[in-house]
Amino acid sequence: MLSSVNPSVKAMTILIPGVLLAFMFDIFTPLAYLIFTVAMTFILSDIPVKRYLAIFSPFIIVALGFSWMTMLYTSDRFAGGEIVFSFLWFDITEGAIITAVSLGIRSLCIVALSLMFVLTTDSTKFMLSLMQQAKLPPKLTFGILAGYRFLPTFRHEFEVLRQAHRIRGVGRAKGIRGRIRQFRRYSIPLMANAIRKAERVAIAMESKGFTGSTGRTHYHEMKVGRKDWMFFSAFVTAFFAVVFASYLFGYLNIFGYQF
Amino acid sequence: MSNRLTEFKEMLNSWKLKEIVLMSLLGVVFAVIYLMFYFFGMGLTNVLTPFGLAPFGYEIIFGIWFIVSIVAAYIIRKPGAALVSETIAATVQVLLGSPAGPRLIISGIIQGLGAEVAFAATRWKNYTLSVLVLAGVSAAVFSFVWGWFISGFAALSPGLVVAMFIVRCLSGALLAGLLGKYVSDQLANTGVLRGYALGKERQNKREKKSA
Amino acid sequence: MKRNQRKDDIQPLVDVSSFSFGFEEKEAPVLNDLSFNIQRGETVLLMGPSGSGKSTLALCLNRLYPAAVEGWTKGTIRFKGSDTASYRDGELNQQIGVVFQDPESQFCMITVENELAFTLENLHTPRGEMDGRMEEVLEATGMTEYRYRNIHELSGGEKQKIALASVLLLNPDLLILDEPTANLDPASRKMFIDLISRLKEDWNMSVLVIEHQLDDWVEQTDRVLAVNSEGRLFLEGAPDSVFYDRFQELKAEGIHLPKVVKTAVENGIPGRPLSEADLVSGRVPDPAASEHKSPAMPGSSGTILSLNQVAFSRKKKSVLKDVSLEIRQGEFLAIAGENGAGKSTLLQLMAGLLKPSSGSRTFLDKAFEKWDEKDLRRQLGFVFQNPEHQFITDTVYDEITFGMKLNGAGEPVMEQRAKELMTKFHLSGKKYSNPFSLSGGQKRRLSVASMLDDTPELLLFDEPTFGQDARTTDELMKIISSLQQSGTAVVFVTHDMDLVDRYCERVCVISSGTIAFSGSPDKLWNRPDLVAGARLRLPFRARIQQAVKGEKPHAVVR
Numbered sequence A: 001m002l003s004s005v006n007p008s009v010k011a012m013t014i015l016i017p018g019v020l021l022a023f024m025f026d027i028f029t030p031l032a033y034l035i036f037t038v039a040m041t042f043i044l045s046d047i048p049v050k051r052y053l054a055i056f057s058p059f060i061i062v063a064l065g066f067s068w069m070t071m072l073y074t075s076d077r078f079a080g081g082e083i084v085f086s087f088l089w090f091d092i093t094e095g096a097i098i099t100a101v102s103l104g105i106r107s108l109c110i111v112a113l114s115l116m117f118v119l120t121t122d123s124t125k126f127m128l129s130l131m132q133q134a135k136l137p138p139k140l141t142f143g144i145l146a147g148y149r150f151l152p153t154f155r156h157e158f159e160v161l162r163q164a165h166r167i168r169g170v171g172r173a174k175g176i177r178g179r180i181r182q183f184r185r186y187s188i189p190l191m192a193n194a195i196r197k198a199e200r201v202a203i204a205m206e207s208k209g210f211t212g213s214t215g216r217t218h219y220h221e222m223k224v225g226r227k228d229w230m231f232f233s234a235f236v237t238a239f240f241a242v243v244f245a246s247y248l249f250g251y252l253n254i255f256g257y258q259f
Numbered sequence B: 001m002s003n004r005l006t007e008f009k010e011m012l013n014s015w016k017l018k019e020i021v022l023m024s025l026l027g028v029v030f031a032v033i034y035l036m037f038y039f040f041g042m043g044l045t046n047v048l049t050p051f052g053l054a055p056f057g058y059e060i061i062f063g064i065w066f067i068v069s070i071v072a073a074y075i076i077r078k079p080g081a082a083l084v085s086e087t088i089a090a091t092v093q094v095l096l097g098s099p100a101g102p103r104l105i106i107s108g109i110i111q112g113l114g115a116e117v118a119f120a121a122t123r124w125k126n127y128t129l130s131v132l133v134l135a136g137v138s139a140a141v142f143s144f145v146w147g148w149f150i151s152g153f154a155a156l157s158p159g160l161v162v163a164m165f166i167v168r169c170l171s172g173a174l175l176a177g178l179l180g181k182y183v184s185d186q187l188a189n190t191g192v193l194r195g196y197a198l199g200k201e202r203q204n205k206r207e208k209k210s211a
Numbered sequence C: 001m002k003r004n005q006r007k008d009d010i011q012p013l014v015d016v017s018s019f020s021f022g023f024e025e026k027e028a029p030v031l032n033d034l035s036f037n038i039q040r041g042e043t044v045l046l047m048g049p050s051g052s053g054k055s056t057l058a059l060c061l062n063r064l065y066p067a068a069v070e071g072w073t074k075g076t077i078r079f080k081g082s083d084t085a086s087y088r089d090g091e092l093n094q095q096i097g098v099v100f101q102d103p104e105s106q107f108c109m110i111t112v113e114n115e116l117a118f119t120l121e122n123l124h125t126p127r128g129e130m131d132g133r134m135e136e137v138l139e140a141t142g143m144t145e146y147r148y149r150n151i152h153e154l155s156g157g158e159k160q161k162i163a164l165a166s167v168l169l170l171n172p173d174l175l176i177l178d179e180p181t182a183n184l185d186p187a188s189r190k191m192f193i194d195l196i197s198r199l200k201e202d203w204n205m206s207v208l209v210i211e212h213q214l215d216d217w218v219e220q221t222d223r224v225l226a227v228n229s230e231g232r233l234f235l236e237g238a239p240d241s242v243f244y245d246r247f248q249e250l251k252a253e254g255i256h257l258p259k260v261v262k263t264a265v266e267n268g269i270p271g272r273p274l275s276e277a278d279l280v281s282g283r284v285p286d287p288a289a290s291e292h293k294s295p296a297m298p299g300s301s302g303t304i305l306s307l308n309q310v311a312f313s314r315k316k317k318s319v320l321k322d323v324s325l326e327i328r329q330g331e332f333l334a335i336a337g338e339n340g341a342g343k344s345t346l347l348q349l350m351a352g353l354l355k356p357s358s359g360s361r362t363f364l365d366k367a368f369e370k371w372d373e374k375d376l377r378r379q380l381g382f383v384f385q386n387p388e389h390q391f392i393t394d395t396v397y398d399e400i401t402f403g404m405k406l407n408g409a410g411e412p413v414m415e416q417r418a419k420e421l422m423t424k425f426h427l428s429g430k431k432y433s434n435p436f437s438l439s440g441g442q443k444r445r446l447s448v449a450s451m452l453d454d455t456p457e458l459l460l461f462d463e464p465t466f467g468q469d470a471r472t473t474d475e476l477m478k479i480i481s482s483l484q485q486s487g488t489a490v491v492f493v494t495h496d497m498d499l500v501d502r503y504c505e506r507v508c509v510i511s512s513g514t515i516a517f518s519g520s521p522d523k524l525w526n527r528p529d530l531v532a533g534a535r536l537r538l539p540f541r542a543r544i545q546q547a548v549k550g551e552k553p554h555a556v557v558r
């Protein structure tokens, strides 16, 4: 179901809580929304739990690192409350812990939102819908799409370049230093070749009558329908509901100001 | 608003298709590199965490995320190159599956704007090393302000924030400004940039020398 | 004369007058003061030696040049009466379709389907009609099965057909074909040429064909243009008068002449035949005697490379199933087969660039896995089908001297050797050019030259002569033969059966993932089932011989 939501709408939807969460410095708000997001991801798509966990878990470590650091260096405004424990010369207060955990969970919440988007969105469709819904000029979108087309061919290009070097008698790299030298030897030609091809693609596009005018028809038509708006309202409403609940329970903290 | 829109359209019209495709290509290439650095930074952070220096893991390498705007602006030399290329790179990262998600596009726009401002200050006429470095720093400043808001730096002690700010600016100067120029010059040496401003400048210089 | 009469009732579709073009201000122009026109519904054949500016002209006609390369122009080109410079962006391109010479550089999208859709969208084709139009052109080009494939994973010939399909969608008034059949297998080539002739009538287009191998085109050609190496138009006229009256001039420029014409002139056959049927009815005395040279057979002895039950799959799709092959010292072996049969794949397996999914390979009695890369490359040269894949430096000179430098040769030696090679391959004057900015034929020659700095035991060439004019084809083959005479074994993939017939002792036909035939060319020509099954064609000599003998003349001549 998630993969059939219009990509532009999906991106917009995710952007709103993604940005607004930056205001929240309590634990409840991001935690509640994190739970909501993960739950919705599994309910609305068929991503295997194992795969999801494999992608998600490294970020838990990053979030822990970030929390730990925040705890040590909390600014005075957030570091209120009693000292809970001391570490070396740092005094860790209750306020610091709450803020640190909040920031950690917030970053996980962003990751969860992003994963929901990334794992269910086809990139070409996203581009097409950016053109069709966000009214980006075709010159730009097709220019971008033409550049994007190189992505799947990079591996192939790399392979070809490596074959060429082998044929010409440049041996395969051994050891780390050799690898670094090889990276240098390949990276510039690889980019140079890509630029050359980009230039030709631009010529090819023009030769097929591409003008960049907005009045073109679309083979893959991207539409925005009721389902998309439902998805949008569900996620945005849920966000404000969480904020409101947080306010009712007395947790809500916006930029250090308790509500 | 509609004024802005016509300005945007004018800018777009002054661009050749091949320049857009080049920008996008650079966006794609660097998006891949950016993503690699994201994970590299993740590793760095994890190494630094026991020392309580976790955020520096990203700050040290932060400059790399502005490099495409410097490269694109330096090669194409038209208003908007820095902004658009950085935005494209961010978008492609989202497509590739960056954990930062669609919000990254906003970050990209802001970083690109940062670099663009430096070029705008010279009316898009000066592309010497100092301007490129300045653009890297400017992008760092812009991104830091955005990061302050979005990543909750407000909760960190001012001393740490200042230290992070300085590291990020240095990183922007070196990894974006200096490295960006180096990469572009290397590319120009291969002769593929003949049809773009940087390549033409090279050719003119060579002709003057030989004359 | 004739032109003036016509001008009143019909305006030429394209009218070029005193047109010149150059890439650099200071250098000599590539196109030099050209004047000619193309009428509606006409098929014009443009020929000229490699590097004479034919591809450049094609790009000037639809005005992609000079803008794309910052070149300069003089004179005018008119399309339907108006200066091409006065057309709005894209308008001209929707009426003039070009199939570029390099099949890899004309695609904008990843999959075949999206590529075709892109063209249709540019034309504002309503969405409902797109499906039907796509099917139509895919059917016309015989590529229906390829609709959902990724373009960069197609074989060389398959790409060329997709390129044509996407241009046909434009339904152009003028169709420019720049060596469209260079990478097609013989049967597809013939079909392609017939297809163009049919399409031209159905869709009422003019066609400008740029080709080196004129043979099958001549019959449908109304007029011939020829440019010389300075980019000047040096003759123009109806095919029979051009080919028969200016025979020596064309030969001197190194341009391929239709084999029918060549045979007729050399044997003094009257009636100026242009088609094989006419030639045969003109009674050829004995074409075998005049054309056929038996290949030299140096005393071949030991095996240098052997493949044993080698199989190879790409993306779970089996390309080669079971190939066993031995290559003897100093032999000259051709590999033939239809587009996508796996010839390039086989060659890459032989070069050790790909690893077989099963089976074993030995080179000079040592398993491939045991070879040290550096030593192996000294004994084994390889030329890619796409010449650009070979290039790893930024100038022609660096490209030629790369191997020598690696082997530690001194500057004067390299300078000397490079000069020789550049002269031999007609690349002098291009010393500092970027390999990628050369013409199609020049690229091909450079990629071959880059492998000739040493004398290895085995040389593998993937279509070494495609896109070459008569002179360079001859010279290339001479160079390759002389290498073989000096003891190097040569294996080359080709679609040119005449070359196989003339130079090779042995030919292997790849079909359905295995070697369907291995033996002397003459034996192959006597196996019509095999020839047809592998989408090959008899060489000209054998076709005429059989036709004269009256063996199934229709099947052969058509």
Ligand SMILES: Nc1ncnc2c1ncn2[C@@H]1O[C@H](COP(=O)(O)OP(=O)(O)OP(=O)(O)O)[C@@H](O)[C@H]1O
Binding pocket: C023, C030, C048, C049, C050, C051, C052, C053, C054, C055, C056, C057, C069, C101, C437, C438, C439, C440, C441, C442, C467
């Ligand atoms: N982009 C370029 N920059 C500089 N020189 C070029 C460029 N493209 C082609 N040339 C040169 O212009 C000349 C004409 O090239 P062109 O490709 O038109 O030849 P051609 O007649 O099509 O040859 P072929 O039969 O080998 O394809 C060649 O000498 C080539 O090296």
Ligand SMILES: Nc1ncnc2c1ncn2[C@@H]1O[C@H](COP(=O)(O)OP(=O)(O)OP(=O)(O)O)[C@@H](O)[C@H]1O
Binding pocket: C152, C153, C154, C155, C156, C157, C158, C183, C185, C314, C315, C319, C337, C338, C339, C340, C341, C342, C343, C344, C345, C346, C385
């Ligand atoms: N990189 C690739 N990835 C996937 N499939 C490929 C790739 N390259 C080639 N193929 C497929 O493998 C098959 C054999 O390709 P190959 O290039 O060996 O054919 P070929 O005989 O050389 O054809 P041609 O005469 O057209 O050059 C084709 O069907 C082709 O589509």
Ligand SMILES: [Mg+2]
Binding pocket: C054, C055, C056, C101, C178, C439, C440, C441
């Ligand atoms: Mg050509």
Ligand SMILES: [Mg+2]
Binding pocket: C155, C156, C343, C344, C345, C385, C462
């Ligand atoms: Mg091939």
